[in-house]
Amino acid sequence: MRHYELMVILDPDLEERTVAPSLDKFLNVVRKADGTVENVNIWGRRKLAYEIKKKTEGIYAVVDMTTEPAVAKELDRQLNLNEAVLRTKLVRPGAR
Amino acid sequence: MAKPPVRKPKKKSNPLKSAGVEKVDYKDVTVLRKFISDRGKIRARRVTGVSVQQQREIAKAVKNAREMALLPYSSSAR
Numbered sequence: 001m002r003h004y005e006l007m008v009i010l011d012p013d014l015e016e017r018t019v020a021p022s023l024d025k026f027l028n029v030v031r032k033a034d035g036t037v038e039n040v041n042i043w044g045r046r047k048l049a050y051e052i053k054k055k056t057e058g059i060y061a062v063v064d065m066t067t068e069p070a071v072a073k074e075l076d077r078q079l080n081l082n083e084a085v086l087r088t089k090l091v092r093p094g095a096r
Numbered sequence: 097m098a099k100p101p102v103r104k105p106k107k108k109s110n111p112l113k114s115a116g117v118e119k120v121d122y123k124d125v126t127v128l129r130k131f132i133s134d135r136g137k138i139r140a141r142r143v144t145g146v147s148v149q150q151q152r153e154i155a156k157a158v159k160n161a162r163e164m165a166l167l168p169y170s171s172s173a174r
Contacts, residue, residue: 091122
């Protein structure tokens with residue numbers, strides 16, 4: 001089990017209050033695999049430093065979780081398949 | 097005998113880093129902004145005055161932040 005931090009940029013056209021539930025649905029993958037989701041921090045709408053998919057804004061969310069590497073990878077893969085996800089970043093904060 | 101011009105070893109500007117945060121985080125844009133130029137380029141170590149290890153951490157953090165559109169890759173601010 002390892003600690004991961006996942007940052008997601010979501011489509012700004014989404015309703016901001018639907019973000020938490022839909023993100024939670026993705027995180028079920030982690031929970032099913034005995035992982036834990038410590039914290040979900042939704043930053044909200046934020047201007048992008050450059051355009052992604054012609055969008056100038058994005059909804060940022062940061063997830064802290066502890067899970068197996070394979071599960072984290074799978075979650076990242078599933079997120080990237082979703083149209084509403086502009087970009088993701090999966091990092092291990094403590095790792096060098 | 098011409099004396100070579102004595103250069104003062106230049107005051108060590110203390111690493112702004114140690115005064116502030118301990119761990120460099122790519123999410124902390126306000127800190128990272130101090131280490132990039134107006135055009136978005138990463139400032140050299142001789143400018144920032146941080147240690148080699150810290151500079152490496154900063155560079156990595158800036159690059160991560162760029163990937164997530166928190167910082168620009170380049171800004172044509174001229």
